[in-house]
Structures are given as C-alpha cells and as structure tokens.
Amino acid sequence: MKRSAILIVAVLASACSSQKAATPPPAVPVPVLWGDLKPVVSVKELMRDMLDPASDYIFNAVSSVVTKNGVSEAGPKTDEDWDKVRVGAVTLAEGVYLLKIRRPFTPPGDENDSVGPDATELPPAQITAKVEKDPVEWNARIEALRNVGLEVLDIVKRKDVKELWDAGENLDVACENCHRSYWYPKEDAQFYRNLDKKLKDLPAPSKRVP
Numbered sequence: 731m732k733r734s735a736i737l738i739v740a741v742l743a744s745a746c747s748s749q750k751a752a753t754p755p756p757a758v759p760v761p762v763l764w765g766d767l768k769p770v771v772s773v774k775e776l777m778r779d780m781l782d783p784a785s786d787y788i789f790n791a792v793s794s795v796v797t798k799n800g801v802s803e804a805g806p807k808t809d810e811d812w813d814k815v816r817v818g819a820v821t822l823a824e825g826v827y828l829l830k831i832r833r834p835f836t837p838p839g840d841e842n843d844s845v846g847p848d849a850t851e852l853p854p855a856q857i858t859a860k861v862e863k864d865p866v867e868w869n870a871r872i873e874a875l876r877n878v879g880l881e882v883l884d885i886v887k888r889k890d891v892k893e894l895w896d897a898g899e900n901l902d903v904a905c906e907n908c909h910r911s912y913w914y915p916k917e918d919a920q921f922y923r924n925l926d927k928k929l930k931d932l933p934a935p936s937k938r939v940p
Contacts, residue, residue: 767831769828769831769832769833771833771837772833772834772835772836772837772840773829773833773834773835773836774835774836774837774840774842775837776825776828776829776833780821780825780828781821781822781825781826781875783821784817784818784819784821784822784825785818785822785901785905786818787814787815787817787818787819787821788815788818788819788822788882788894788897788898788901789898789901789902791805791806791811791814791815791818791894791898792804792805792806792891792894792895792898793805805891805894805895806889806891806894812886812889815882815885815886815894816882816883816886818882819879819880819882819883819886820879820883821879822875822876822878822879822882823876823879823880823883824879826872826875826876826879827872827876829868829872830869830872834854835854835857835858836854840854841853841854842854842913843914844856849916850914850916851913851914851916852912852913852914852915852916857912857913860911860912861912867911868912871904871907871908871911871912874904874907874908875901875904875905875908877904878897878900878901878904881897881900882894882897882901885897
C-alpha cells in the first residue's frame, strides 16, 4: 500500500514538473513609446514638407527618355545615388507613422479646394469625420505606404534598378489610393467624363493669318 502511494505521488510530481516546464515565462512588457508625442504641423504640411520630398527621392531615381535612337532608361549608378534613394525610403517608412498621431488635416483657415460647384477636395472637417468613422482604413493606408518604404530599403541593399521601377509604381498606387479616399474623392469617373466633355466643347484656337 505504501509503495502504491509513493508511486502515485511520484507520478503527480512528474506531471506537475512537466506542466511547469512547458509553460513559457511571462513576457516582459516593452514600452511602445519612450515619451509623449506632440504634433507640430498639420497632415497637409507633413505631406508637403516631409513625405512628398521623400517620395521624390524614389520617383526621381529612375527615368526614361525617348530619343531618335529609342528609349533610354536611367537609374542609380553610384553609391551616392543609392544613398539618396535610401534616405527617401527611410524618411518615408518612418515618417508615415507620424500620420498615426492625431493632428489637424490642414493649417488654420485652410479649407482645401472644397468651395464652389467644381470643388473636388473635401474640407478638413469631413476628412476628420471619415477617419474617425473608420480608423482601420486610415491605418491600412498608412501601412501600405510604409510597406513601399520597406520594399525600397530592401532594393537599395541589393541595388536592383529593375525592381526600383516596380517600387515606384507601387508608391504611386499607394499615394493615389489614399488621396482618392480622403483628399479628392469627388474626382471619380463621372468627374473625368465631365472634364473631357468640357475640353471637347472648348472653341478651337483661331488660326493666325500672317
């Protein structure tokens, strides 16, 4: 009887020991931020003064020129050229996260091109309401732009000019999708049909008689 009791205690002790070993130690919480963040400028100013110039480092890194001999393509060649692309990618990937900080969409008194019958842009109050209604979309747009920055950083490491062309297209799509959703959603298919009709209805330029 004693031997049976000892055996049962040993089995239970072994089971408890196995359970403790299988349980991972609690993760040490890592602070998300080291301090408070306070915005300095509006979204419009942040785009104009930081994110747009950063994007230009990527857009302008490659180009194609049509000559009488055909199409000539140019891309980064020197380490200095690639350094500029990297600066753009880092600024874009890090800077776009500043859009997660709540801030005004425009400077005081700036209502975008939102007044008049042909206005295509939303006023800042409507943009703010749209973001508050669906913050998931806003953050998804931010992540899409950040992913392009990360993509370009990887391209810079490999100095792959061909993929840099593709990244430029991805950047253009990410920017336009965000702008069409928040900044000028009125520029839809009907808008461009109306614009095309107006252009066709314009009187032909008069010919100058020598």
